[in-house]
Amino acid sequence: MAPIVSVENVRASYGGTVALDGVSLEIAEGSSFALLGPNGAGKTTLVNILCTLRRPQGGRALVAGNDVVRAARRARRSIGVVFQNSSLDDRLTARENLDFHGLVHGMPARQRRLHIQRVLELVALTDWEDEIVRTFSGGMRRRLEIARALMHEPKILFLDEPTVGLDAQTRQQIWEHLDRLRTERRITVLTTTHYIEEVEGADLVCIIDHGKIIAQGSPEALKEAHGRRWLQADVSDTATRQAILAHYPHAQPLGPRSIVAPVGSLEAEHLQRGPFADKVTEIRYREPTLESVFLSLTGRDLRDRTDGEKEAQLAEGRRGGHR
Template identity: 50%
Template structure:
């Protein structure tokens, strides 16, 4: 069994497939994540993200192919693999009846950390996420942002090599989201931690080392934000029609139009004259119009034909993890 040395990928996935009845959730998926990098896995709902993460977290088994965590086969050695992983699920999994300290202490006991290591690590993690003054507070009294920070601290208690974050900032205000990403960057830089994140806030992953877009169970593209924007990005018109009739007319006129958030329509700019043509035909029927330069959002639209926030993430079952 590999010892997870510096040259070993943090994650290695080779030709992994997974089927649920007639649905092929993962179709010959292969990818590699370097140690110490921040890796964003993006895809519409039902694209296969959760199925892949469940396999990497040893919650489910692939039907074919293999997956390794720091050189450890997740099927053959699941317990060893889990010790290298920290997980922050989309759904809250804290025990709200316990205190901040008790939640972290219990997690350390589950991972068989001795008392001295638990105390040391609790102090370190609470300092990192700025919750030291709240160590004795009952979790149900904390704000949603503080609870999310506590969940990140808990996921890091046992000093994992890889941290999985499933929608880590969903439902948080802009300031809380920015704080969480600041903590994560500190961790990655200081501890060579590999971070795997899924999110519907596509602007949050613009500073990630690698972006991987998955749809219909297949990897569509992998690369740095800059290379993906250069290869697949386009300018977008972000328009808000005044009336349902204007909405319908725009969709008919621009067949590739994608429904965005809050009644907006996202229209790809085909050439330099596209803006003039749009305004000449629809200017008086638009409540608002703006132009977005090539971005990860336009990359996602070009490759999937959908908006990442087209539908809010569904609250599903809470996946367990020891």
């Protein structure tokens, strides 16, 4: 069976900065695909290309058999998108937001009415269809955005940081809805996220860094091939963190007051009895997880953001198109 998404040697750049450097991947129909990478790795650029918001400067991308450049309109009919930043009109009701989306996609009035009821039921918002969106909680808005993305019955759902800013319980509820939708409607789901634990159950995980794919496979295969056991130490201040990093060459920074190091290169007793003992507030071991795979491959924690990295991500989003 042909893949529902096919990317062949895709390249893109902004000025002299390479965003994608010959990226190739395939996504099977009905699968759950996770795209992970540090800020500025090229995730947003790739998603924008697949959503027809940006043209690649080389290579080829097919979505549901449609070239995203030569058949962009047909490709758009096959996709639904949930952007990281809300694009709902909060002055309208839930039903009105969905109705407008259906109009944009050329759906007849009767079809729109049927689909509105169907997608609201799927995301458990039927009782709020006539409520103004500005009264909704963050979780309700996210569910409405998912409902809107499903209005025109897409084959592929693109989710760009779908649960960012939501509490843990709401994030879990969102993923329960998405898992049910994928099972019931055989929708292919491509997700980018900073919450690695949310994609532990994905069929395929792709890790991208500096515009290149550095690893891909099932979560289990990635953990077996690249997973390592890490020692994490939290310290009382940034100066101590910097001193530990200078003293132990295999240690890496993790946030402003933590370090991590592969087990074997640094052990707990080194810190408990060494010159930094009185500055270490907690020591713990991290077992092989997707997060440890990511750390091993990139040398960075996925959620370890500096202000400069946040600015770079915002700049990439502005250049790549509306998110």
